[in-house]
Amino acid sequence: MGNRNSKCRYAVRGRLWIDGPEGTFLGHGRMVLLERIHHHGSISAAARSMSMSYRHAWDLVDSMNRQAPHPLVSKAVGGKGGGGATLTAAGLEALDVFHRLQQAFVEFLEERTGALPWLEDGR
């Protein structure tokens, strides 16, 4: 709806992320990881649930924590259940900020594929 031609041969796609002092700070994959950490309560369980190696997941968390003014993930080693990880208030806020950004991006993408001049069709 909103588009008189539903036969979309082409579509505008894209990826976006937030750069920080060391390069990528927040991106789609990192957001999924944060959500899973929030849900499972540990980095390793989150990594397993998305078929990501623990090493990779740990690197991503470390990168985010290093670049943020305040850590996004709080980690505990040892103790009940061997430890775990939880999102800080800053982590939850980052999740929200990025979600809104991504939604705006999706709208931009849809708007632009709708405005696509059906390349060279009428030639």
Next chain:
Amino acid sequence: MGNRNSKCRYAVRGRLWIDGPEGTFLGHGRMVLLERIHHHGSISAAARSMSMSYRHAWDLVDSMNRQAPHPLVSKAVGGKGGGGATLTAAGLEALDVFHRLQQAFVEFLEERTGALPWLEDGR
């Protein structure tokens, strides 16, 4: 200007492209390649000028020509200078379409990094 805080710790970045029947159809790298073909008059010279392997360049051109309703690049084998390649009218049009799209994207990016809530700064 337009942003009261010029100390930008974070910036929204991204990439965008146009998907076609077989996946990526037009993207930044492909646009650079098209420009160089237009300037040099051959795929191999264009590839050399941007340190890209001829095979890769050829694959990209082939992908674009296969997905477009009409080829973007016209190729000649043998003949004067051994042959060459030139952009068709459709190729020039694709260049223009993507440039406008990319410019709108840059504006979106700048607008959004300006609207960034300076994550967790005041905590």
Next chain:
DNA sequence: CGGCGTTGTATATCATGGGGAATAACGGAT
């Protein structure tokens, strides 16, 4: 008619990043 620099295509080599395995330290629970 032979030379030249393309396009076109197959094969081989290689580099980079990610994954897996292994291990230490940790601390609450039992």
Next chain:
DNA sequence: ATCCGTTATTCCCCATGATATACAACGCCG
């Protein structure tokens, strides 16, 4: 004190994608 599953870290392996190499076909031009 021991057990357990986690965080934290190192090292090795390998799969994949890109690059390099090689070679055939082509057609204008001198």
